[in-house]
Amino acid sequence: MVHPSRRIALVTGANRGIGFEIAGQLADLGMTVLLAARGGPAGRHAVERLRLRNGSRAVEPVTLDVTDPTTVRAAAATVADRHSRLDVLVNNAAMPEPAVPGRAYHPPSSCDLDTLRALFETNLFGVVTVTNAFLPLLRRSDGGRIVNLSSGLASLSAMSAEEGPFSSIPPNGAYIPAKTALNSLTVQYSRELREAGILVNAADPGPCATGLNPTGPRSAARGALVAVRLATLGPDGPSGGFFSDQGQVAW
Template identity: 50%
Template sequence: MSEQKPHQRVALITGANKGIGRASAELLATLGMTVLIGARDPQHGEEAVATIRAASGDAHTVHLDVTVPSTIQAAAEQIETNFGHLDVLINNAGITGTPARVSPMDATDQIPSTVDLAMVRKVFETNVFGVIAVTNAMLPLLRRSPAPRIVNVSSHAASLTLTSDPDGPFAALLPSAAYSPSKSALNALTVQYANELRKDGVLVNAIAPGYVDTDSNNHTGYLSPAQAAAVVVRLATLDANGPTAGFSSEDGPLPW
């Protein structure tokens, strides 16, 4: 009787060629997972793959733009052909809508009364609709996993409780009609997916990684991508008794 091969865990991370996504891929690879680097630019994806392979990790590039349905479908077909299943989906790809050279603290272009509606649509297209499109395309593959996990990378700015407190820690943030509402919507989606999928053992959670040093904030963040990746990966590797429909940070649960 032939010996059954052990289940090889496979993780897809969107927007994984840099920042939090790349650091998460690197960390998952050290845990023995096969990591799929979702990247709009395959060349940038290959650079991340080379780094992971140089450290003896198993990594592959997946051409994936969360706003382009054809690339999402092609990515799902590629994973189906090459691996037959998916264990972890990290919806990391996201945009602020504000030029990278501008800190979110100074994002005057997002003030609700003067915001460009086209910019709001663009942010929601990536941060909300893109998550729905990718998640739905990958669900058939996730359902074949013995321990499927979905992690949505959110933000402290998504919290209505925190951002509505005039004396709270986020009082200095300028009002936002694009980024913050898009992440609040992402949190709401997290709960709805978790409610639908909990009977199937799929754990779905949102994580606020903190103010991380990335291109999106012109490298003004005080946390490293590796620090952020640690909290993302914690949710990606929950055991069967782990939480679902949660919103948390490295310090624990966050208010909605």
């Protein structure tokens, strides 16, 4: 059992990329971090890397596949037994790169429906599965925070502007709609949980260099900053918003 004053955070898909950096930065702030990953060995290896990096033992592996409700329920039961509550949930998990080759970026007219379903399974349905499983533990916190990792590409206003920042990006029928749906879900959770004091926001990490986007111009560590800020909001912080490290992003 952790010290009562130490906040407890769970990050999904945290064995690499932005999720790994979010987990590391939260641990650096003194939180107990539950590093969730689909595969046990991958998660344990990531935990050891973080422990070596920040010298803290307050990082624990949790096996959790957001598309498998059985593992999600088991993870929630494990967290309840070990810690009795959860203060921060970061829904970061994404599909593994081999599952989303160029098909995730086809235009709607040639969109592969299996890929579309798989992306929604992870980016939307998986978020619902994990959030609902951990909500009883978040309700036990004196300041629950939920952060959903989205993308600036999910902004309807930016994407539809003829002279906007994304005007040169080809139409996309799978990845972008899945993230836009996640934004909508974020707003609805924020409305439902407002009275409980649980703040729910979407984070745009920007175009980071990760497995999904190896040529991204910014580091995963920089991309993690906005999620960490939203995970550590005070009681008067915003809820139901969409934010990058530059401030609020238009829906």
